[in-house]
Amino acid sequence: MAITREEVLHVARLARLALSEEEVDRLRDQIGNILDYIRQLDTLDTREVVPTSHAVEMGTPFRDDSVCPFGDKEAILSNAPDRFEDFFRVPRILED
Template sequence: MKITREEIEYIGHLSRLELSPEEVEMYTLQVGRILEYMEKLKTLNTEGVVSTSHAMPIKATIRDDGVSPSFTIEESLSNAPDRFGAFFRVPPIIEVDE
C-alpha cells in the first residue's frame, strides 16, 4: 500500500480537515490507488529537465506605483461570518493566563 491510515490522518491534520474513521478508510484506499498510478512517472528519465510551473513564459508584470480605488471596509467585511467594528472576529489565538 502506498499510503497508511496514519499518514492520511496526519495529512488530514495538515490540511485542517477532521476526517471520520470511514473517511480515513476510504481515502487510504483511494489515495493509495492514485499514488500507485502516479508511480509510472518514476519510469521516465527527467535528469536535467527544467521544471515548468507556468505554461506560458510570461514575465512578472509590475504596475505603476499609483493610487487607485480598492474595496471599502464595508465591502470587505460584507461576507464576514463574524465581525467587530472594522475587524473580522475570530476565536482567541494567543491564550492569556489570568
Template sequence: MKISREDVEKVAVLARLELSSDEISALTGQMDAILSYVDKLNELETDHIVPTAHAVPLENAFRVDEIRPSIGAENALFSAPDRVNDFFRVPKVIE
C-alpha cells in the first residue's frame, strides 16, 4: 500500500473531517488506488511531448472592427430613470 491508515487519519485531521473507522478504511483503499493510478501515469514516456496549457489550440474569435454609427445619447438615455444632460445619474458611492 502506498498510503497507510495513519496517513488518512492525519489528512482527515488537517481537513477537519470527523471520519468513522469504516470511512477511514474505505478511504485508505480508495486513496491507495488513486496513488497507484498516478504511479502508472508516471511510467509514460513524455520526454518528447511539448507542455501545453490547453488541449485545443486557442484562436481569436473576435470580429473585425468596423466603424458603425452609435445609437446616440438620446436613444441610450430614453428609459433612464434619472439623467443629467447626456449622462446617467447614479447614486453616490464614494463619500
C-alpha cells in the first residue's frame, strides 16, 4: 500500500476533514491507487529534464500598477457567513 492510515488521517486533519473509519479505508485505497499510478514516472530517467511547474511554455503576464476599485463592498460582504458592520465575523481564534 502506497499510503499509511496515519498519513490519510494527517492529511484529513490538515484539510479539516472528519472521516469515518470506513472513509479512511476507502480513501487510503483510492489515494494509494493514484500514487501507484503516478509512481510509474519513477521508471523514467529524468536526470536531464528541467523540473516543470506548468504545462504552458510562457512567462506570467503582468498588469500595470494602477488602482481600479472593485466598488461593490456589499457584494463582497454578502458572502460573509456572518458580519458585523463592514467586517467578516468569524469564530474567535485563540492566540494563546
